[in-house]
Amino acid sequence: MGAPTGDITLFGREPEIATLDGFLDRVRERGEALLVRGAPGIGKSALLSFAVERAEARNLLVSTASGVQSETHLPFAGLHQLLRPMLAAAGRLPGRQREALLGAFGMAGTGDPEPFLVALAVLNLLGDAAAHRPLLIAVDDVQWLDAPTTEVLGFVARRLRSDPIVLLMALRDGHPTSLDASDVPELRLNGLEPAAAEALLDAGSSGLSVGLRWRVLSEAAGNPLALVELPLALDAGTVTDETGFLPLTARLERAFAVRLAELPPHTRGLLLVAAANDGHDLADALAGGATVTGADLTAEALVPALDAGLVELHDQTLRFRHPLVRSAIYHKAGGTDRLAAHAALAQVHARDPDRRAWHRAAAIAHRDESVAAELEEVAVRARQRGAITVAVTALRRAAEVSEEPAAGAHRLLTAAELAFELGRGDQAAELLALAQPSVLGDLPHARGVWLSEVLGEGRNDGPARIRRLVTMAEAAQAAGDRELALNFVRAAAIRCWWSDPGWEQRSRVIALAGRLAAGDDDPELLVTMATAGAVEHGAEVIERLAKVGGARLDADVTRLLGVAASTVGAFDLVGGFLESSIADLRTQGRLGLLTRALSTQVWRQVFCGDWAGALLVAEEAERLARETAQPRRQASALGMLALLAGLRGEEERGLALAAEGERVLGTVDISSVVALIEHARGVIALCAGRYDDAFGHLWRLFEPGDAAHHPIWQQWVISELAEAAVAAGRTEQARRAVAELEQVAARTPAPLLHVGLRHARASLADDADAEALYQDALGADLSHWPMARARLLLGHGMWLRRRRRIQEARVPLRAARDAFDVLGLLAWGEKARQELRAAGEASDRRVAPAAEQLTSQELHIARLAAAGLSNREIAQQLYLSHRTVSTHLYRAFPKLGITARGQLRDALGNTSRD
Structure with missing residues (x-):
């Protein structure tokens, strides 16, 4: 079937791009992505062909790729097909991106590249190509692309808004993809009218x-390919009552198989x-x-075969007329013939170890350890190229053909661990279940238990579970696997952080961490002391963190130190650790860990007064958590955004974000996240x-x-609880809570706890004591806690x-109003x-600074530009194309009333504060 003539209506699209021509014309203004879904033969390929013709007529640059079912296990095969015309320009990419991309294609030696660095390199390569001429990317049969390519396309599709790129992807119904x-x-394609x-x-x-005409129309149900092919099968008498209930796809395969039976044997074999x-x-x-x-x-x-219209031959390239032709030929052959074909191809591809291994695996109907070993090497190479999904598939197949049960179990465990790293818990659980019956030996068993533990992360079975984890950690330590033992300790x-099992259990966890530690300042030890003993070891943790403060450490270490500081309430120390960690993690493209670091950084910014920065970081954390499949982190980020909305007086939006956080978390029992969401709802209600x-x-x-019960989080909300209690007439309950926290405060110097308690004491005090307590609270060093100081001033003035x-x-009410205005806390400012x-005393309405007219993305980019970063450096930090950065700055300048980059710092004012 040739491409259609005329134009194509895109139902459900905006009026100005409701036709394919309008959709393509829009590319000069903004990027667009569209996923075209439909049944086999419904016309997806014809739509893409039509789009290519129209794009070429408009002088657009065109790049195409098509998934092939037999290439789904070849890492980045589809991406290489798509980018081949542009690879000459890869040398202009930033170093890490260039290495990651070429390493993914096996064109350069590299370590384990982060998949998101590969994706960012692709985005920039496409953006650079489109800077000269708008670009159409047409990708057919996405369901058969290798998984790493599909993930890259998804990354690119979400970031095309500012680039002159149209991405059209065609996907067959019934095939799940990322x-x-x-x-x-x-855009869902349906049958013809x-x-x-x-x-x-x-x-x-x-x-x-x-009669036949009516039957074809009925069975084709508007499917164009069926309307062309079914008449041939009906004429040949191959569609009988026995096949009357076959799915349409199977009918079409049989229709193509009709012509196959008429071919000479050597043609069928070929x-x-x-x-x-x-x-x-x-x-x-x-x-x-x-x-x-x-x-x-x-x-x-x-x-x-050419005469029968089954294949096409162009310049030594052999292609099937339609994917269903390939499927019909393959499945029509007997099992023995298929094994022979794969065995022959294993010889043909002897110089390509990956292809050879896959064909050898497809050519056997028995177990073969040599094939399993080759597939294990395929997995190693796939990991080195950042194609973790391919590595998982290779290890699973290697396990299936392993001759020794223990070797197969080891491969399944490794595959399960990799699937968990990808955020695919269901797949990891399935692989683990397959491995467990054959696991032999203490360490493999411990690995299986550990993986089962992290897969059930949301389960909180109290002290019994903690005892089991400690026992397994001690066993791993005795077997000499320190890293596995540390995993159990973490x-x-x-779990001690989620629910207090009592000091006996918590002290046992801390003692074991001490035995595994490399020294007193080992970040693993400090994090364990903070999460399992925030009160008992808070002073010790804070003292050690203060000593480490100025040292230059790697991203993993500084992230752990930042987590330790936040857990003991020393948010004034968090920034020094996390800012360097976040910068390194961005550069390395490690988005999973970056998401966690950003989640911790938000609280430092909230409590220490950088509201604008907190909003930007929380939004980025939510987006990255969604992209990296971390629902717990995403729920946390949504809770943070809900609280920030409440502080701005956006009650409806805040409640919607809190509800979304609950939905994302689901039924998982993680008290720290539930406490966060309830904290947000409490603040929203308080501000309203x-x-x-x-x-x-x-x-x-x-x-x-x-x-939502959480002994540590209580310390962070005690001032809000006291304020709500006074206004609601619930002071006695609040005083009991304060009395309990007073005992905690006597054992730990946690700064945020002491700031909150001083506020709560003053709020709940009798008239005779309140004045002195307010003066005491305001006289403390609040230089790191501007929001707390502003709320104290408001409370004192009231x-x-x-x-x-x-x-x-x-006097204090004016000071509170001005402080809230500067911080951007609109709800509190209105209360003042x-x-x-x-x-x-009347007050002028707050005049919003120009920076508040910017979208969050524009503000984020503007702040980085004000700090001196170039567009390309900003793009690398935020995982955008540099053209997107340029577009956002172009839109931001008029809103800020400036014309030059050098004016950004003054125009942003306090919002550029780190």
């Missing part, structure tokens, strides 16, 4: 009887080899076909003046047995006004204005 959960817009279907049928098969091959090279097909048929074959052997420590609701949400953190000390009240009006 694009299913993406937010790429979709009855009149069009009749016209197409009559144009190709005008001699059909009335076509079978071509169908089993993972490439389109004619020479490979002829060489394999010669082995299978025992005859010297030339291109002449293809003539009958899991035990985080719903004091009973605020107290109810915050009190859940203090209620033993509640899913207390003074209610005691009719009007003149005195105006209301109090000032009640004290007889």
